[in-house]
Amino acid sequence: MEGKARPWGVKINSSWCKRCGLCVAFCPRGVLRLDDEGKPVVADIARCTGCLLCEMHCPDFAIAVKRSEQGGRVKTQAVSGK
Template sequence: MAVVIDYDKCTNCKLCYDRCPEGLFGLDEQGKVYVKYQHECWLCGACQMDCPFGAIQVRYEENVKPIFLKRDDKE
């Protein structure tokens, strides 16, 4: 499992940083978002669903089947 940020699409809006329930994301010295605590991810997919630019992908292991709930509260 891995949370991957596509920096070609990322605008550094920090929605993933603000909305991750586990606080997995960090900010580097320049204030750029990165995945700081990869191993603590719950696989909830909030970062992927909330990213308005499609810059985040949650990659699951072959034996893990994600379950997503529809979110109507996008802000």
């Protein structure tokens, strides 16, 4: 193993999300939860192991799991659909 790996970050593009909830259902560690609108938000990034199950089961291309740039920063991005 190399030095201590940076923590994971989960980026959610809520403008592409169609609220199917699969990401929350697939996360084995309870990292994500659904907000009042039924869209995912990060509840506990520290528990993320980077398994990518949420990203690869998201039918809307709306989730990106990556090593975080600085610390476990979490973004919920609203990208315009142009």
